Amino acid sequence: MLIEEPMPRHTPLAWTPHQFDVVTTEVLTRPGPPSSRTFADVIEKRRSTVGDPIKLSLVAELLWHAVGWKGHAPSGRAGLPIAWSASPSSGGLQSINIVCIPDDSSAPRLYDPVNHAFLLLRANDERVCLENRRAVLSVTGQQSGCTLRLIGDRSKISAAYENAQSLLLRDAGAVLATICLCAEWLGLSACPLGFLGDAMLPLLALPGERFQGVGGILISGAKRDR
Numbered sequence: 001m002l003i004e005e006p007m008p009r010h011t012p013l014a015w016t017p018h019q020f021d022v023v024t025t026e027v028l029t030r031p032g033p034p035s036s037r038t039f040a041d042v043i044e045k046r047r048s049t050v051g052d053p054i055k056l057s058l059v060a061e062l063l064w065h066a067v068g069w070k071g072h073a074p075s076g077r078a079g080l081p082i083a084w085s086a087s088p089s090s091g092g093l094q095s096i097n098i099v100c101i102p103d104d105s106s107a108p109r110l111y112d113p114v115n116h117a118f119l120l121l122r123a124n125d126e127r128v129c130l131e132n133r134r135a136v137l138s139v140t141g142q143q144s145g146c147t148l149r150l151i152g153d154r155s156k157i158s159a160a161y162e163n164a165q166s167l168l169l170r171d172a173g174a175v176l177a178t179i180c181l182c183a184e185w186l187g188l189s190a191c192p193l194g195f196l197g198d199a200m201l202p203l204l205a206l207p208g209e210r211f212q213g214v215g216g217i218l219i220s221g222a223k224r225d226r
């Protein structure tokens with residue numbers, strides 16, 4: 001397989017934020033003081049695991065630590081908005097969106113990393129949940145928990161780079177690793193999911209010419225052995 005070398009564009013392409021079809025916004029509470037576990041302990045203990053069902057408030061806390069924007073600026077590389085979080089990203093563009101799919105047929109939620117909020121997307125919630133269960137089951141044999149779908153904004157990264165394909169996948173890997181480490185730190189279970197997940201895009205009314213499924217992570221409660 002030929003992977004083309006990414007290059008910053010001399011003349012960036014135009015980019016505008018996508019107008020997601022949001023039914024309502026759930027404002028989340030910023031987490032309190034962080035866990036005092038040492039980093040040495042976290043990197044010693046992190047494993048891919050599936051645990052008990054989990055409350056969405058704990059998933060939100062995890063998202064804030066791992067991908068919440070701790071700072072942002074209106075214009076960076078290529079004149080595009082940039083942001084910084086615990087997850088590094090190509091050009092600071094933060095081109096990976098995270099859609100959280102709970103296991104209870106409630107609405108899929110796009111995480112808003114600026115305002116720490118869940119944006120409830122208009123969708124057939126039951127179909128989304130069924131398709132998600134099928135996909136998670138096919139790669140883990142399990143399904144309890146909440147699925148985080150990583151969805152790359154190809155138009156954003158392509159506005160700044162030529163041959164941006166591998167950057168999107170590497171950004172997804174950075175998000176995946178950061179979420180898994182933070183989950184361990186917070187005493188939660190995390191299991192990376194091997195699919196890319198493009199089949200979910202039409203169910204979330206996300207245009208395939210702009211967005212790309214770049215994997216997922218199953219988040220569940222306290223660890224138990226697999």
Ligand SMILES: Cc1cc2nc3c(=O)[nH]c(=O)nc-3n(C[C@H](O)[C@H](O)[C@H](O)COP(=O)(O)O)c2cc1C
Pocket residue numbers: 046047048049139140191192193194195
């Ligand atoms: C990109 C990626 C995809 C993965 N996909 C799956 C998967 O679909 N199902 C699964 O059970 N584990 C999956 N895993 C977890 C690996 O099996 C696991 O990381 C590996 O066995 C090492 O175990 P550890 O994470 O506990 O150290 C994936 C890991 C990565 C990095």
